[in-house]
Amino acid sequence: MTKGWAFASGILVGTAGLSVLTSKLVMKGYKYIFAGAMIARDRIMADSEKVQAAVSNISAEAKEITERYYAKLDREYEEENGADA
Amino acid sequence: MKVTVLHRAKGQMHLDLHRRRLSAEDADTLYYALTERPGVRGASVLWRTAQVVLRFDPCVPAAAEETLAFLRGADLSDPELKKLVPAVSARATNEQYKEEIGALIMARVAKKLLLPAPIRYAWTVLNGLPFIRAGLKDLSQKKFSAEIVHASAIAASILTADFPTAGSIIFLTKLGEILEEWTYKKSVDDLARSLALNVTNVWRVDGETTELVNIGQIRVGDRIHVYMGNVIPLDGVVAEGEAMVNQSALTGESVPVHKEVGLTVYAGTVIDEGDLVIEVRETSGQTRYDNIVKFIEQSESMVAVTQSQAEALVSRLIPYTFGTAALTWLLTRNVTKAASVLMVDFSCAIEVAMPISVLSAMREAGAHHITVKGGKFLEHIAAADTVVFDKTGTLTRSVPTVEAVVPMTGRDENEMLALAADLEAHFPHSLASAVVKAARERGLDYGVPHSKPEYIVAHGIVSIAAGQRVVIGSHHFVFDDEKTLVRPEDEEKLHALPLRYSQLYMAIDGVLAAIIGIDDPIKPETKQVIRRLKAAGLKNIVMMTGDSERTAAAIAAEAGIDRWYSEVLPEDKAHFVEQEKAAGHRVIMIGDGINDSPALSAADVGIAMKEGADIAREIADITLSGSDLEQLIALKELSDKLMLRMRSTGTLGIAANGAILLAGILGLVTPGTAALLHNTSTIALCLRNMTEMIPDEAHYSVDKAV
The missing domain is CATH 1.10.1140 (Bovine Mitochondrial F1-ATPase, ATP Synthase Beta Chain; Chain D, domain3)
Known part of the structure; x- marks a missing residue:
């Protein structure tokens, strides 16, 4: 008997849930949920652009530092061994 | 435009454009305006944040400052800047x-x-x-x-x-x-x-006058004149004339279709016979681009x-x-x-x-101004061992010039040249253009209307002018086929011209009227190119020409070619190509005229020079721009x-x-x-x-x- 009740109440909750999900009021809410998702996506893409710019700034500077480092090594080598080496 | 530098490093600059964000259109304009600038290696347009990251060529130290100044003075709604954006933006696709x-x-x-x-x-x-x-x-x-x-x-x-x-x-x-x-x-x-950039010129008819203009200047409703052997460049409706049009590029049907006033003609089809004045219905741009993409994707030979x-x-x-x-x-x-x-x-x-x-190789060929119509042709070039060159316009300079006009007794030199130009005016062959050019340079009036001339491939032209039958063409055509007579007093004039000149003979009513001597020196790079092609494994290099044995031998010796055939007819060229193929060779044919077309299509790979006839370019599998034979070396290496x-x-x-x-x-x-x-x-x-x-x-x- 209890099993039957559980089944019946399950059906009831299920149908009620479905009718809630398809009710007019909630249906109106979906567009906002989707719009929210899209805005969130755009925000993330915009943030990824910022990251992209930051990364390329960092790598450009890193390149500069590396070049300076080797230029310094070259200078030191020249000073030690004479410029004609 | 207000621009702030957010970050600067060697060879790079990060800018803020002070907007909330950029529209797709502005982003495109900005991207292409920036990448076209000298010293700019690359640009990332971050449209969501209205920022730009620019990379510069380290060899151009002033590039960063110049670009900054350009941006500060730039207006993205400027139509001049917008013009830089191609029909399909690479930035938008990415x-x-x-x-x-x-x-x-x-x-x-x-x-x-x-x-x-x-x-x-x-x-x-x-x-x-x-x-x-x-x-x-x-x-x-x-x-x-x-x-x-x-x-x-x-x-x-x-x-x-x-x-x-x-x-x-x-x-x-x-x-x-x-x-x-x-x-x-x-x-x-x-x-x-890269293919869409290959701009072509068209003849625009404006009332009485016809002028050569860039295809980009043509508007819907303009009338354009397309001559025999040429590709119809734009979709339109026939306004005047009639012609047989080969639509095989479009439909695969190789039998030409008859077109007359009121019928629609399509871009990419070729006039086999006759000529048309077409009222343009669709200008180049998107359609042209779409057609090229369609062509690339559909082409089985890809x-x-x-x-x-x-x-x-x-x-x-x-x-x-x-x-x-x-x-x-x-x-x-x-x-x-x-x-x-x-x-x-x-x-x-x-x-x-x-x-x-394959696509990338085709694009790279495009960067060297070589248009390749399918990947398999690159493969054939890599495997080829035989190259057949047409002489005129291919090995020799593509602009032969008239060096001498020898009128026969009783004829006027300029009159003869004008008459020759009349006949040759509408035939796309390098010797013909030489005659027309000479007439124009001498200020002769050669536009006289006369009944339609008939072009006999590789032989010459026959026409009726002022009730007289005029023929112009090679020695073989004028004397052997047309049985032209030479007056006894003119006999010695036959040998008046130096050996190296190609000679065009013109006869009026069966009697020789004039000889036109055309000099056509070989291109400066020819010898070098032949040597390098041989070194690259193309052992069998052959020259074919409709010219006399004398001219052929002289040119071949100068170019370093050991095998040549003179006074050949178009079908001979094609026949020779077939023969070589049957003998197990992979054959490349290089030519530029209508008369090379059969051989171009018979060869494993047909290569046409861009200055040649449209029909040759249409049939060819690969076209080289201009007269630069060195492109052949690049093509071979690329393949x-x-x-x-x-x-x-x-x-x-x-x-x-x-x-x-x-x-x-x-x-x-x-x-x-x-x-x-x-x-x-x-x-x-x-x-x-x-x-x-x-x-x-x-x-x-x-x-x-x-």
Whole structure:
């Protein structure tokens, strides 16, 4: 008997849930949920652009530092061994 | 425009444009305006944040300041700047794919974070169904494809309730598909863009006058005049005249169609006979671009032979992939391991990376101003051992000049030249243009209307002028075919011209009236090019010409060619090509005139010079711009390197995937990782195949300065 009740109440909750999900009021809410998702996506893409710019700034500077480092090594080598080496 | 520098490093600048964000249109304008600037190596337009990252050529130190000044004074709504944006923006395409990939990744992360497991699994199953359906479809058609392999891996994971694995396989397969589509589209677009840039000129009819204008200046409703042997450049309706039009480029039908007033003609078709005045219905731009893309994608010849062989090999390999997976499962009883075997499919590298290498080679050829109409032609060039050159306009300078006009007794020199120009005016042959040019230079009036001249290919022209029958053409045509007589008093004038001149004979009413001497010296680079072609493995170099033996021998000796044929007819050229082919040679034919057309189509590869007749260019498989024979060397090198690249694509693809497969069998990697590694290796191959093969263009003009 209890099993039957559980089944019946399950059906009831299920149908009620479905009718809630398809009710007019909630249906109106979906567009906002989707719009929210899209805005969130755009925000993330915009943030990824910022990251992209930051990364390329960092790598450009890193390149500069590396070049300076080797230029310094070259200078030191020249000073030690004479410029004609 | 207000611009602030946010960050500056050597060779790079990060700018803020002080807007909330950029519209797609502004972003395009900005991108192309910036990349066109000297010293700018690359630009990333970050439209969502209205920022720009610019990279500069370190050799142009002032580039950063100049670009900054340009941007501060620039207005993105300026039509001059907007003109720089091509019909299909590469930036917009890249942006679209970036967005797709971003959305895919975000959806996956959001699903993992937000959805409860059962719903996630249901979602996975739903997402997997299209893959399984595609696999079943191919299986029912007995087509062994990569789809079947993917479908099996997904199905196996779902059936064993391994939803996370199924989910990651689906995700990675989708990601791989987007990346592959992106790389493919980028290659096609790059190629189409380089082809669309090859601007052509057209004759615009404006009331009484006809002038040569750039095709970009033509508006809807303008009338253009298209002559025999030329390609109709734009869609339109016939306003005057009638003609037989070859529409094979469009319909595949090789029989010419009769066109008369009121009928529609299509861009890309060729006038075989007659001429037309066409009222333009559609200007170039988007349509033209779309047509080129369609042409590239539809062209069967795009697929190189090596590639089809490789693809056949792949479909033979697929059953073995299944065998290996089944064996793995039997031995290990581990579905996950078996699925990771399925995730590695050998076809991707070949199905995607190979066409990309071909497309990229075609684009690179375009960068050297060579238009290649299909990948297989590059392959033929790599394999060729015989080159047949047409002399006039190919080996020799493409602008022969009239050096002397010898009138016979009682004839006036200028009158004769004007009459010759009259006949030759509408025939696209380099000797004809020489005559017309000489007449124009002397200020002669040669526009006299007369009944339509008849062009007898490689022989000459017959026309009726002022009731008299006028013929003009080669010695063979005028004397042997037309039985022209020479007055006794003119006999010695026959030998008046130096040997190296090509001679055109003109007769009026059966009596020789004038000889026109045309000098056509060989191009400065010819000798060098012939030598280098020989060095590159093209052992058999032949010259064919309609000229006399004397001229031919002189030119051949100068160019370093040991085999030549003089006074040949067009069908002889084609016949010779057929003969060489039958003898087992791969033949390249290079020519420029209507008379070369049969030989161009008979050869394995027909190469036309751009200055030649449209019909030759239409028939040819490859066109070289201008008169630069050195492009041949570039073309040969490009073809050889493409072959190497295609072979190595096969080898590398099989090696990399073999290693992943082994790792999968040994259980070192999960199916998800296997799929990731597999896709990464494929994309890496694609990216490698998109790189330039000839690093330095300057390399080909070495001997020019000397």
